Amino acid sequence: MILPEECYIDEFDRYAMNDIPIRLIRLTDMTFVERNEVREHFRTSYIRRLGQPSDTVRYAILSHRWLNQGEPTYEDIKAGIAAGPGYEKLKKFCAKAEEYNMEFAWSDTCCINKSSSTELDESIRSMFRWYGNSAICIIHLAQSETIEDIMEDEWTERGWTLQELLAPARIKFFNKHWVPMTCDRNDKNYKDDINDFLVSGPLLSSLGRREPAEILETLERATGIPHDDLQRKFCPSPSEVDKRMTWAARRKTTRVEDVAYALMGMFDVSLQIAYGEGGDRAFCRLIEAIMQAGDPSVLNWKGEAARHHASHAIPRSPQSFISYQSLEFEGSGRLEMTMTSLGLRIPLVIFPLSVRSNLQAGHGHSITLACLLCPSVKIDIDTNYGLDSGDQYALGIVNYSLIGHVPGIRGKSACFILHRQPDVFRCVPVCKPKCTEFVGLKFSPPDERFTEWKLVEEVGLVQVDFPSIPDEPVCYIDRRYLQTVYL
Known part of the structure; x- marks a missing residue:
């Protein structure tokens, strides 16, 4: 029989060995302490308190811009020979951590043994x-x-x-002189208990008292991240992909693959780290991993598609999401999205379209399409490519809901514009074998005379308003309109 206390200990051991850094810096002597030592160090105090493991293993972590050279390495700290401006920065960070009553601290410059590919891979995935x-x-x-x-x-x-x-629940900004930039101990949530987090003594800023919200408003302008998203606890998940990708759109990384790797945590997905694969391939793998969760917001991008071996539904980079439209995905459920050798396999509600006008405008085309099933609905799109009068066109609705296999569409539907071409190879007669061995076998030539549906390039998702459908309920339609396509 397992005693309740033993259950707590097992939970603590799992946390200490999986959810904290591989090693930390002990602030009293600036030496490394491995994860197993940290577990043993805190075990006694945890048994005494039996609270949350994260409340017991408390450490400070550094966020900073790396120097071009001179940052202390794992080997430098291990050998006790660290020196220079990077080490001075590390010591000042550790001094501030002690002012927060921390016993341990972590910095990405020196706490990862980058000569170990296994450790580097785990660190990037866990950061x-x-x-x-x-x-x-x-x-x-x-x-x-x-x-x-x-x-x-x-x-x-x-x-x-x-x-x-x-990621952190509590952050504190220090300026270039290591002076706190506000009077509050937590710059992310200024509603924390004032008795617990107000700065006193040496941490008081010479800048004078400021409203802590001021720094969040400045961060919103600097990063494009809304004030509310900065202040509340962030929940990583493969959702709101279109909005969250814009937060990364203007950011730069030294290694091109890091554009994708740095976003794994935010979207709660995991990728194998493979430096040298190239930024395009890494970002394609990130998008494919996000697509497995089925949130249709990952499709809400516009522009040139990535150079993917099978699909034209993969964006090139976070910049592809800058022009995303505010579309309604909430309540539409998950889409089944699977990458195959034929493209992105995805079931869509297909409504046929007719071309009303196809006018050349400058270097592109201004096109008006009408829904054949709801003639009052007109869709205007701009594209660099004209439409071929011999092609078929359709709406591919992505934010539908399903009860059983019956699809329901909304008054405001998010849709792809699809097209397909006549398939000359399918227009030849299909011969029946002259053989009496096939008893009762029926022969039928294919009725489909067109290729597979494809995306009209660079248009992205569009919103279509069906006037006879209210905004909240959905209109359930025949399942024949639900088709699986490969994009």
Whole structure:
């Protein structure tokens, strides 16, 4: 029989061995402490308290912009020979961590043994969780003195610092001189208990008292992340993909693959780390992993598709989402999205379209389409490509709902514009074998004379308003309109 206390210990051991960094810096002597040692160190105090493991294993974590050279490495700290401006920054971070009553701290410059590919892979996959489980994330803005300077600080433009801003529950900004940028101990949630988090003594800022919300408003302008998303606890998930991708759209990384790897945590997916595969391939793998969750917001992008071996439904980069439209996906349920050798396999509600006008405008075309099943509905699109009068066109509705196998569409539907061409290879007569061996076998030539549906390039999703359907309920239609396509 397992005693309740033993259950708590098992939970704590799992947490300590899986949800905190592989090693931490012990602040008293600036030496490394491995994860197993941390587990043993905190076990006694955890048994005494029997609270949440994260409340027991408390460590500070650093978010910063790396120097071009001179950052301390794992080998430097291990050998006790670390020196230079990067090490001075590390020591100042550790001093601030001690002011928060931390016993341990973590920095990405030196706490990862980058000569071990296994450790590097685990660290990159786990980093969002490590930042999220920290007691305090100390952010050093090396190019800022005042809150307004944040607008021009490179920290807001780097790929990895996005997760370092979102993941922690508590963050504290320090300027280039290591002076706190507000009077509050937690710059993310200024509603924390004032007795617990107000700064006193050496942490009081010479900048004077400011409303802590001011820094969040400045961050919103600098990063494009709404104030509410910055303030509330961020929940990683493969949802709201269109909105969240815009937060990464203008960020840069030194290694091109890191554009994708730095977003794994935010979308709660995992990729094998493979530096050298190229940024395009890494981002395609990220999108494919997100698609497995079935949230249709991942399809809400516009522009040129990625160079994918099978599909034209994969965006090239986070920049593809900048022009996303505000479409209604909530309540539409999950889409079955599977990448195959034929393309992205996805079931869509298909409504036929007719071309009303196809006018050349500048270097592109302005096109008006009408829904054949609801003639009052007109769709205007702009594309660099004209439409062929011999093709068939259709709406492919993505935000439908299903009861059983019966699809229901909304008054505001998010749709792809699809087209398909006549297939000359299917127009030849189909011969029946002259053989008496086939007893009772029926022969039938294919009725389909067109190729598979494809996306009209660079248009992305469009919103179609069906006037006779109310906004909230859905209109259930015959299942014949639900077709599986390969995009």
